[in-house]
Amino acid sequence: MRPSARVERHSFSKLKETVEMPNLLDVQISSYESFLQRDVPPEKRENTGLQSVFTSIFPITDVHELFSLEFVKYSLGEPRYSIRECRERNMTFGAPLKATLRLVVREAGADGKEKVVKDIIERDVFLGEFPLLSENGTFIINGAERVIVSQLHRSPGVFFDEEIHPNGKKLFSARIIPYRGSWVEFTLDVNDIMFVHIDSRRKLAATTLLRALGYSTNEDLLKTFYKCVTESISPKKGTRLIGAIAAQNVVDSSTGEVIVTANSEITDEIFKKLLDLKIGKIDILEVDFTIDAGIIRNTIDKDSTSSFEEALFKIYALIRPGDSPTVELAKDLLEKLFFNPKRYDLGEVGRYMINQRLELDVPLEETVLNRKDFLAIIRYLINLRNGFGDVDDIDHLGNRRARSVGELLANQFSVGLSRMARTIRERMSLKDQEQVSPHDLVNARTVSAVIDSFFGSSQLSQFMDQTNPLAELTHKRRMSALGPGGLTRERAGFKVRDVHHTHYGRICPIETPEGPNIGLIASLSCYARINKYGFMETPYRVVKNGKVTDEVDFLTADKEDKFLVAQANEPLDDHSRFSNNLVKARAKGDFIVVKPEEINYMDVSPKQLVSVAAALIPFLEHDDANRALMGSNMQRQAVPVLKTEAPIIGTGMERKAAVDAGAVIVAKRPGTIEYVDAEKIVIRPTRRGKEKMMELVEFDEYEFTKFKRSNQDTCINQRPIVNMGDKVETGDPIADGPGTNLGELALGANVLVGFMPWRGYNFEDAIIVSERLVADDVFTS
Structure with missing residues (x-):
């Protein structure tokens, strides 16, 4: 290939690129x-x-x-x-x-x-x-x-939340969000009673839903959620049994009288009755209610239903008020609500998220809820109230997809x-x-x-925004929180728009609009990719015993939270070990200093933090973040100039951006230029191995787009940058498009700028330009 058909680039980078950047589209x-x-x-x-x-x-x-x-x-x-x-x-x-x-x-x-x-x-x-x-x-x-x-x-799955009551008490809630179907929310009130809301309708006691799911008696409920022990009834056991909570109903077999009901306290009087009737043993709860808030007990007391049928009818009346159902009809309705794949769907993602959060092992193909899920959610909510476990951060990229x-x-x-x-x-x-x-x-x-x-x-x-190749590329890599099923500008608060520590390497913290959409529309970072569940992943080099390997792992935000990650510019010695005794690392949102042996991963490149547009700004790390935001947005507004000129100082992203945007035509396989004019190039492929024996030669023909109007009324014109007889390799640029020069993105011109006052003419935002810029068509587009 001719030397002139390629911009010679000299890299001053201290770091070598270890991971190739993926196709940006x-x-x-x-x-x-x-x-x-x-x-x-x-x-x-x-x-x-x-x-x-x-x-x-x-x-x-x-x-x-x-x-x-x-x-x-x-x-x-x-x-x-x-x-x-x-x-x-x-x-x-x-x-x-x-x-x-x-x-x-x-x-x-x-x-x-x-x-x-x-x-x-x-x-x-x-x-x-x-x-x-x-x-x-x-x-x-x-x-x-x-x-x-x-x-x-927001990803389907289960999310735990907390809010502070005016009296200062933390109130916890859990919400099951399906991909398709009814939403269910469990909430705790000030009196430690658990309620359930189905599709934001009137609340029910959570035990009503549990009864309808088959835990029909108080005995079933208590034995499901509390540890129970069987005690023999004798005068010696009086101190242990008096004041204990019964976990079963005890009935006098001769009269049919209920002596003690499940969930009630055994008093002196009841204890004497049990002794007189010679009832041999009783199940009691073995729970310290100074630590446990007794949520299930309180909820049973509040619950107006006491059997499977009553619970079914109550749920039916809530969802279809006015109808008088049979047990079969009510059962069928509950089945359709959560257990019928035609009506309710968590999606593979939702099932994966519930399994991860609640440590369940339900197969991913089972995309409806089951009894295990409800029990695990209620147990986790009880643990939160008792001071164990964590609530979810909805802005964490592990919870957004x-x-x-x-x-x-x-x-x-x-x-x-x-x-x-x-x-x-x-x-x-x-x-x-x-x-x-x-x-x-x-x-x-x-x-x-x-x-x-x-x-x-x-x-x-x-x-499509087609002003220049960068505008096209950025538009295709855009992430929007707006749209059907998403947020609205008016409703979105500050927290949703803010930069989160999980954005690192996944969403660019710089490139976002300045107006009412700030933070709601973002851009994918250079190395980020989206996995099959829709979660964003970013690559990291694996570190083993303080040695950085060439092995690369793609991590989602929730996986990354479990590890310590070193910066890409952390100095390494000749054996790929950290040079310093202490290394700066990221642990969730914190920047800490640790020993090299404690590090699990290392960034692959300093560019992985930002998007393509921000990565095109030289010396980005020295810029004020607000001005860098304006710069990355304004590059997309540059109308391609007539005489393109590749930047003298680039960042190494210019070729990748121009090629992946599709503005530049590249050779699909190696060969020799057979024919070239303003409208097409014909390449004779280099034949290798068995291909040399073949009689017929299949030529590669590349047609250009000539003077086509773009969506923004700019001109799309491709022109050849090779001559007949040139040798080309796979991936070599053979034709330039709008806003490119010799296969590199070229949105402006290399002009000499003086930073100095000039008789007040350049006050504030004013710029003085040389007449030569106009005469020589430097910025004519």
Whole structure:
């Protein structure tokens, strides 16, 4: 390659880059690929994204169970038009989505009970054009490029909180947040009574819910939550038994009279009765109520129900007031509320979070609640009241997750399919068995209408900021706490917007808007990635016995809290050991000094703290944070100049930003430039090994975008930076785009600046420019 086609860079960095920076568009591309699984054979597809939406809604059965529509597989065809044609014709770039559906028709059997299969019809059903992601991480919708911004929201799971009562007492609460379904909140009041709220309705005693879950008697409840012992009843045991709390009901077998009830105190009188009746033994609670607040006991006293049926009826009356149910109906309602996967879904994430928080081992596939969960939550709440355990910090990135493009689309597709399922059921009841096929039942418009409205009008589907390559890149890496199911500007307080210690290496503390959205819209840090559960991870080098290894671990925020992490610029000797006897390290939000042996991890790069835009600012560490924020935002507003000039002083991010943004065209494989003009480059690939034997040579052709109008009315024009005969390697830049120079981001010009007053003309924000800047078109765009 010609020496002139590459900017020679000399690095003055003390640190060598140990970890390669990931593709900056990975957040969009990998999320969409795992959603679509386009190149995966149907039988090998994982139950995620589009596949999981189909399997959760199908099979669809009618009321009489005569028709059943089952899902077999889905496939995507080839796009009818290229991206370029879609832009020119104002069309959406997408591929036809077809689902193979199987309709099973049944009829009543000879005995009238068993239904027998009468017919099976399998057909491919067209479900509309599904928008495809371009290789630059954008969607072409009606000819315009749009970006789906990732959303930061509260993760499903269980969260423990505290508030201070006016009398100074701490009141604890626990909230179960599902991905889909009813919210449940357990609260403690001033009198240490536990209540439960289902969907913010009127409160119930928590024991009412427990009774409905099968712990129907006071005896069951006490033995579930307290340690019980069996004591023999004799005159010697009087001192131990008098004043103790009974854990069971004792009944006089001859008269049927209840002598002592579970949860009541054994008095002198009751003790004498027990002795007289020669009752041999009794279960009592072995609990020190000076330490334990006796929450379950207090709640049982407050509870107006005393049996399984009463509890069911009370819950039914709360959710459906006015109806008079049977036990079966009430049972069915409770089942639907928390235990039916069609109505209630914690998602794999919610189940993972509950397992982590409560130290349970429920399989991740079980995405509904169970009795174990309720008991563990109530026990943890009791422990909090008794002074053990910690409450959650809602702004911690272990409790917030990102919904990327794939998940947002899956949610929309699920809404569309649910609507379609409703119309399918209606049509099933109207159709005649003889003349029905999957085509007659399915109305694809319902699905495509939902998807179209999401791309066209959702708060998270945005017209791409295309002012310059950096603006494009930043827009695709943006994280928004706003949008459906998120926060609103007016409601969001200071705490949600503030920088949190878990943002380190995950969310940039610098780049955020200055207006009402400050802190609600953020940018992903350079090295950050989003894992399969939607939590942000950042890489760290593993440290073993004070020696820094080249092994790299990606840690989520809650995992990182358990370790001590050293800074990237901590000096190391030739054997990769820490040079200093004491090392500065981060422990949660604190900066402490420890011995090298205590360190678990080390940062991979000083850049991992900040986003791409902030990492493009040289000597960022010397800048005031407020001005750095303005600088990183203003770089995105730079209109590409006519004569681009790469910066003399760069940070090493210029090439990565320009290439990953898609402004620069790079060679896909090594070869020789065969042909070059203003509109295309043809490369003859270098043949290696067996390829040398092949007769035919497949040339690589790269077409340029010429003088295209961008979304912001700037000009997108690509031009070659190589000559015929040049040799290129994989990843070498071969054509420049807007705002780039020799494959590097070049948003401005290298001008000489004098810092001095000049007769008051440069007072405050005024700048004096040389006439030559205008005459030589230095900043002409």
